[in-house]
Amino acid sequence: MTHTVAVLGTGKIGEALLSGMIRAGWNPANLLVTARRPERAEELRTRYGVDPVSNADAAKRADTLILAVKPQDMGRLLDELSPHVTSDRLVISAAAGIPTAFIEERLAANTPVVRVMPNTPVLVDEGMSVISAGSHATPTHLAHAEEIFGGVGKTLRVPESQQDAATALSGSGPAYFYYLVEAMTDAGILLGLPRAQAHDLIVQAAIGAAVMLRDSGEHPVKLREAVTSPAGTTISAIRELENHGVRAALIAALEAARDRSRELASGNG
Numbered sequence: 001m002t003h004t005v006a007v008l009g010t011g012k013i014g015e016a017l018l019s020g021m022i023r024a025g026w027n028p029a030n031l032l033v034t035a036r037r038p039e040r041a042e043e044l045r046t047r048y049g050v051d052p053v054s055n056a057d058a059a060k061r062a063d064t065l066i067l068a069v070k071p072q073d074m075g076r077l078l079d080e081l082s083p084h085v086t087s088d089r090l091v092i093s094a095a096a097g098i099p100t101a102f103i104e105e106r107l108a109a110n111t112p113v114v115r116v117m118p119n120t121p122v123l124v125d126e127g128m129s130v131i132s133a134g135s136h137a138t139p140t141h142l143a144h145a146e147e148i149f150g151g152v153g154k155t156l157r158v159p160e161s162q163q164d165a166a167t168a169l170s171g172s173g174p175a176y177f178y179y180l181v182e183a184m185t186d187a188g189i190l191l192g193l194p195r196a197q198a199h200d201l202i203v204q205a206a207i208g209a210a211v212m213l214r215d216s217g218e219h220p221v222k223l224r225e226a227v228t229s230p231a232g233t234t235i236s237a238i239r240e241l242e243n244h245g246v247r248a249a250l251i252a253a254l255e256a257a258r259d260r261s262r263e264l265a266s267g268n269g
């Protein structure tokens with residue numbers, strides 16, 4: 001069956017997903033987008049050859065609606081959509097924190113809802129999308145969501161109770177790595193390297209480490225031990241990381257992200 005998929009609220013994550021779907025072979029004729037500002041709608045049409053439509057038209061024309069507005073805008077979007085969404089539509093929400101029940105109770109009875117937490121590496125087909133079923137979503141709906149998000153990276157099904165934690169890990173996760181690269185590049189400046197060179201050295205170290213983590217099958221502790229020579233440079237750095245409580249800071253940071261996701265649950269966080 002050929003699906004028509006609409007992305008409602010095509011901002012950063014919506015556009016990243018849209019571009020990935022086109023790369024994965026979706027025909028732009030089967031993709032619709034909605035945007036709040038006309039100039040943004042035109043930008044999307046020019047860039048991707050997709051049809052910008054109103055939210056109501058998206059609900060009428062598409063069988064699958066991907067809601068990619070901010071959690072704070074979700075209530076208003078659902079109010080606008082509810083007269084037009086029939087229960088033969090699949091509604092996929094990419095919003096942090098918003099439970100499927102929040103969406104279900106604002107749409108026609110029995111509308112299937114799937115909650116997905118993607119991340120921005122969908123832009124390079126290395127996304128991590130964590131998927132949960134709402135109360136009326138069937139295995140076929142989950143498989144359809146996996147087909148969409150699996151085209152731009154990995155997918156994992158989790159119970160919805162784990163979505164806030166998954167958001168803290170993989171949804172926000174890329175930002176932590178960018179932050180580390182930024183901080184380590186600053187360190188390179190302190191050590192006297194030109195900024196561009198410091199950036200390249202750290203980025204390639206990050207890519208090498210990421211590929212080894214993914215492909216070697218080794219535990220991260222083993223990989224770190226292999227870098228850490230007796231009385232060498234690495235252990236001197238690790239001692240400072242431990243002295244500054246970096247492990248505890250990361251645990252606290254991800255806990256804060258999980259808590260914030262829970263706070264967004266009301267949709268007006």
Ligand SMILES: NC(=O)C1=CN([C@@H]2O[C@H](COP(=O)(O)OP(=O)(O)OC[C@H]3O[C@@H](n4cnc5c(N)ncnc54)[C@H](OP(=O)(O)O)[C@@H]3O)[C@@H](O)[C@H]2O)C=CC1
Pocket residue numbers: 008009010011012013014034035036037040055068069070071073076077094095096097117118119120171172
């Ligand atoms: N950024 C990320 O890494 C990730 C984000 N998410 C989730 O994705 C959602 C969007 O985040 P993000 O892409 O960062 O945010 P953006 O602000 O970039 O995107 C949201 C878009 O929705 C548009 N919008 C808002 N209300 C409406 C409406 N009623 N009709 C049509 N368009 C509307 C906004 O328009 P305007 O431009 O006019 O404001 C904006 O372009 C959030 O719920 C977030 O939790 C999930 C995973 C990762």
Ligand SMILES: O=C(O)[C@@H]1CCC=N1
Pocket residue numbers: 096167171172
């Ligand atoms: O920061 C946020 O709220 C969104 C959700 C996950 C990544 N970005």
